[in-house]
Amino acid sequence: MTNAELMARDLAYIWHPCTQMKDHEQIPLIPIKRAKGVYLYDFDGNRYIDSISSWWVNLFGHSNEYINSKINEQLQKLEHVIFAGFTHEQIVKLSERLCALTGFDKCFYADNGSSAIEVALKMSFHYFKNRGETRPYFVSLTNSYHGETLGALAVGDVELYKDTYKEIMIKTLQTPVPKDRSLEAAKDAAKEFEKLLEKEHKNISAFIVEPLVQCAGYMHMYHPNFLKLAKELCEKYGIFFIADEIAVGFGRTGTMFACEQAGIKPDFMCLSKGLTGGYLPLAVVLTTDEVYEMFYCDYNEFKAFLHSHSYTGNALACAAANATLDIFEKEDVVAKNAKKVTYIAQKLEKFKELPNIADVRQTGMIAAVEIKGYDPAKRIGLQINQESLKRGVFIRPLGSVVYFMPPYIISYEEVDTMIDTVYDVIKGL
Template sequence: MSNNFIDYPFDQQHIWHPYTSMQHPLPVYGVASASGCELELDDGRRLVDGTSSWWSCVHGYGHPVLLEAMQTQLNTLSHVMFGGITHEPAIELAKQLVAMTPKRLTKVFYADSGSVAVEVAIKMALQYWQGRGCAQKQQIMTIKQGYHGDTFAAMSVCDPDNGMHTMFGSSVTPRLFAPAPQAGFDNGLAARDASALRALFEAHHQECAAIILEPVMQGAGAMNFYAPEYLVLVRQLCDEFEVLLIADEIATGFGRTGKLFACEHAGIEPDLMCLGKALTGGYISLAATLCSDEVADGISSSAAGVFMHGPTFMANPLACAAARASMTLIQQGTWQTQVAAIEKQLQAELAPARALSAVRDVRVLGAVGVIEMHEQVNTGLMQQGFVEHGVWVRPFDRYLYVMPPYCISAAQLTKLTSAMVEMAASKHRLRGKPAQGSPSHG
């Protein structure tokens, strides 16, 4: 039994949790500690973590390599401004990222969250075209059912119809949206998807600076997996119509879909790439936007002559040290066999859910497993049910999904999948007003 005291009344009255109402807040569960793939609640219960703390803690909790790297850095330099100053953790991490990512991505801009990395990428694209004498290229293109974060530029490229940001109306910049590809990961490029995308490029390329999308797997928008051939077409159209390609790999990067980066499923290279979440193994916030020499030269040729962005905690040394350790673990390659094993087990153990009348679809890609329901679920009731089963699974909208740490054991994963199938069959968990509980890009 943990001795940690959680002041739940104060929390409920004063602390605003993500995507919740202060009048009718969702229940919260006090976490006292975490290790490996498990969270220990303040009442002593242990939960197998199926979310990797919103997809970031891929190495598990309390990993000695990450803890040692952070402790060593904490004792020397925990933070320093990055304007006019540099330091070894930032330099060495950039070397790793340049070596790991597609060859054309040679420049690294550090940010402090995934949403900000998206903001940076969009600003880079706009400023690039100014530097190339095409200041009219101010528009951004994307596909529906996407999610890129909760800050304003990021909100503007999230799904405009069923996303979380429709209530902000005209305050959000209108963008150009192609229909979300619907063919599925293994079904190739559908003619209707290809024609709709080409039509959008043909009509708007003169005003369009870039297209941004989540490669192959759309996350918090709809947990939609689409064909790599669609991504190949996007790259071809970007080259044909002179539009930059921004790959948002914040959720998909570092092995989650079975490739180091999801772009690799299609064999293409973007002009800009956004990274976050697993970058530090989920131990501290850090993100990065990488771009090509061509993009960097265009920005540097703009009227400002410099890129106009500079977060206070940019290239935080402590975060860079954690990321270096996380990237070193990724580079060792163990994730490849781990993710392959997770994928195989998810496919086998989630398959029975397909027979349930309440289930619309079951799909698996890499270390991602999704049960899509026909109707929205009640997040609060579902959350309670999962905790009763000894697991932490955070459903949203119609989706019960897991994206566990790569180091999860087969027994722990079975506990997750069994709970998912059982909860999908438990119709009383679907009753009541659906509550919000979407994943975050922060």
């Protein structure tokens, strides 16, 4: 089998996500035969450093031997069972660990990040409904992204994804994101948020935020103090605080969860992506006993939270998640990452000397380089992607923002290759 042969078969039948399929008339689709560590291998013998962790999910490398073994062990016992009226050991263990790790009381499971957002939105609205209040609005930050199902799209603010569907969306309000990473910008944004709450708080169920880094929002980053101030305002005006840690959780920002850097505990925390180490679809919404008890009643009161997915709590996915947490516990991952964070910061310095660079920013293991001076129609990000692939590095720029979010097991030599390759490509534009 060759790349060309498998690509032809794929394009005959498959519609890929987030893709203008006509592009593949000129841009080759790359079939991947296998993967190991930070590398993806195609059918023609080429290998590529997976610099974006395959859409931000992979933490400890592809085909990790320990996670493989734990999934295989579970596969011999139970692959899946309906999660209404039944339970299993892996999900009980995982839930105990997640609650101990985060300080929450209850876990509600779903299949993917967007579904977790839907759960948190519905649950926060339903809480007030059970209390006799109708609060139809949600508040999110400008430039935010929370997924692509309709509810998740509605609370986002990236026009590229959202505008087509605006006529069929739920009611949402936006408040300005801090314009940069300064403390002053955080304070200014909090003041704007309070103005909105003063006017609309009785109609608002929850505020939803992607802490510290708006990942699909072109890797925009801001000061942790905004989260602290926003949480105080949510408490003052009696609305819920939903933390979307789907992309930024599990060590991506330099702490296990991004909210830790602000010293806050949200009312809901949504997790997915890295939850299973990048292996299988699984998502969870963590919340409090206070929320749980608002739905706890006799059946005929009809206050139950009737939300479900066929593969909720999949046993294989939970085994992968437990294996992922094992690695965090045994290997002190966050502390080890801190050294790589510093090294990556040093490597990024040289980008600042290039005349076509507008900004260089970093939060933990997430780094971004923003390019300037190019007509958007030229698709400069795509050009950088294609040239980097030729040199063995896979990146997937967001417009003119090139970012790095590699698996944590990346070596210092591989960091050099990843960053130096992209630097040379950008310098040669």
